[in-house]
Amino acid sequence: MKATFKRPKTSKGWLSLGLIAFIILLGSWPVIHLFNREVIVFGLPLLMVWSIVLIFLTTFTMLFINKIGGVD
Amino acid sequence: MYEYIPLFITISYIFIAILLGFFAGKGKNMDSVEEWGVGSRSMGPIMMYLLIGAGGVSAYTFMGSPGWAYSKGVPALYVVVYLTYMAILAWYFGPKVWELGKKYNHVTQSTAITDRYESKALGGLASIVTSIGILAYAVIQTTGAAYILNVMSYGLIPTWVGVFLSLGAISIYLYRSGLKAIGLTNAFQGGLMIFVSFFIGLWATKHFTGGFSFTPIFERVRADIPEFFTLPGGLGDMNITFWTTSILISFFSIWQTHWIQWMGAKSKQSIRRSATLLPTFYLVLIPMIVVGFIGIFMYPNIGNPDHVAIQLAVDTMPVVVAGLLGAGTLAAAMSSSEPCIHATALSYSKDVLQPLLKWDDVTVGKWTRRLIFPIMLLIIAPISILQPSSLVYILLIGYGFIAQAFPSIIGIFLWPRATKHGAFWGLFGGFIVTVIFSFIIAHPLNIHAGIWGLGANAIIFILVSLITQPASKETIERFFPEMVDDLYEDEANPSFQVETK
Structure with missing residues (x-):
């Protein structure tokens, strides 16, 4: 009896999985250390700007994966 | 009378919501689970965007997030990040859940768990464990609505009346x-909510700085209270480990x-x-977090930080704007509690009473919508009237319980070897660990209790699954048609079976 998990079947699928993992890493330890500074960017705290950037990065990543057919 | 205009606007919102909601199901048989439960699967992407977005953005947006910005600073942003990441789950799992549900007539998460693991007890347990978090969420929304x-x-509507008013309208x-x-x-x-949040954020900024730039606000924050600019924040309780694990536990929470x-x-x-664009909805939180930062300087001694935005609106904004904030906050609270x-x-x-009382589908259809009344009257209303202390912490603990269903969901879509015993004992172990690390030894090593629970859950889930029998070949064939031969390779290749004996 094999106990394997369902995995992406194509290189596009693996690329998509990698992109999603990378996006999650961008908002977590240790990457978040880079943005945890007393700096004002565009009038806002750096961490706030980074949170807004993450909103758009996540959206564009999902759009990109939809476009290349990397999910399913 | 002039001072009651905000109340009038807020109450008007309730009437509009009742009218819209009441006529939404006109001409439909609501004693059918398919109709009342999932609206005959009829919603398009725009409706789905607003449905999921508004359901995720709660009273927290207008009360909790400015409250956290006021008392801690940038830690309030963790909600923006986790809501954004939750959209990924909707984007990935949503279509799979829909397809499976349509094919096998599942309406709830627990029904899918029951079907996949061939265990009504497991479906019932998942329903009860995850409902703890969902009901906690409904409680904080109702508390928020009553407060508004x-x-x-001006105190004329006491909390208990507000609780019954908002729950009554929803009912x-x-x-x-x-x-x-x-x-x-x-x-x-x-x-x-989108309109009110941006309007109030810009209005408060103009009032405080004389312009629309946020720079003067944050320059002052950096000069006077620099600890509010970075993690772990003003109270020192959200370090990067807790930030990360709080986001992760929320990410792993697929709500019922x-x-x-x-x-x-x-x-x-x-x-x-809709899920692809969903993260953009959560920009709605940013202006309200800015309002919380402004509140630090306007109300240095406010009693409850969660009240800072409302206080600011009532004190400084024209009555119509204050009324709009009231209506927006009430909308946020009600839109989040009603799905719960x-x-x-x-x-x-479907998942607890039907198997327990052996109801047929007609009886289930009849009773499902009637159950909202005991849930509201016996659980949500009394706890809301007791007014728990902090909105966000209740929410955070709630996520810890909801996330415990995640391994079972992995077993539905990604791991055919998962067994009912693995899922059951994983869920049970995860629940116990989450309870201990939420209430007895709170968040050891600054790692969220739910992550500890999920870790224990995942280990138990995998180990117990590997030593117990998987679901029947028929079930695996329905859920993993392309992997069934791998799992049952001994049966598929009898000669190999003989050789290994």
Whole structure:
């Protein structure tokens, strides 16, 4: 009896999985250390700007994966 | 009379919501689970965007997030990040859940768990464990709604009356129209929230700085209270470990409410399109977090930080603007609590009471929508009236419980070897660990209790699954048609079986 998990079947699928993992890493330890500074960017705290950037990065990543057919 | 204009605007919102919700299900038989529970799977991408977005953005947006910005600073942003990441789950799992549900007539998460693991007990347990978090969420929304009515009426509407008023309004349209009412009212509430949040944020900024630039606010924060600019924040309780694990536990939480909302979509594409754009909805939080920072300087000694935005609106804004904030906050609270009540009633009826009392589908259909009344009267109302202390912490603990269903969901979509014993004992162990690390030894090593629970859950889930029998070949064939031969390779290749003996 094999106990394997369902995995992406194509290189596009693996690329998509990698992109999603990378996006999650961008908002977590240790990457978040880079943005945890007393700096004002565009009038806002750096961490706030980074949170807004993450909103758009996540959206564009999902759009990109939809476009290349990397999910399913 | 002039001072009651905000109350009038806020109450008007309730009437609009009742009207919209009441007529949403006109001409439909709401004694059918398919109709009341998932609105006959009829919602397009725009409706889905507003439904999921408004359901996720709660009273927290208008009360908790400015409250956290006021008392801690940038830690308030963790909600923006986790809501953004939760959209990824909707985008990935939503279409799969929809397809499976349509094929095998699942309406709730627990029904899918029951079917996949061939265990009604496991489905029932998942329903009860995850409902703890969902009901906690409904409680904080109801508390928020009651508070708004109390402030807008200058204390004339006491908390308990506010609780019954908001729950009463929800009960009318929820009973009448089910998920269709939630869809239509959330669309209205979502639009109102976006408008109100940006309007109030810009108004407060103009009032405080004389312009529309945020720079003077944050230059002052950096000069006077620099600790509010970085993690762990003003109170020192959100270091990077807790930030990360709080985001992760929220990310792993597939709510019963989300599951049911996905089921209401017209097609797989409806969910995928709406979920792709869903993160943009959460920009709505940013202006309110800025309002919390402004409040630090305007109200240095406010009693409850969660009240800072409302206080600022009542004190400094024209009555119409204050009324709009009241209506927006009430919309946020109601739009988030009604899916929780709906999902709990649906799941208790389908996944707990039906197997327990041997109800047929007609009886389930009849009782499902009636269950909203005991849930509201016996659970949500009394706890809301007791007024728990901090909105966000209750929410955070709630996520710890909801996330415990995640391994079981992995077993539905990604791991055919998962067994009912693995899922059951994983869920049970995860629940116990989450309880211990939430209430007895709170968040050891600054790692969220739910992550500890999920870690224990995942280990138990895998180990127990590997030593117990998987589901029948027929079930695995339905859930993993392309992997069934791998799992049952001994049967598929009898000669190999003989050789290994």
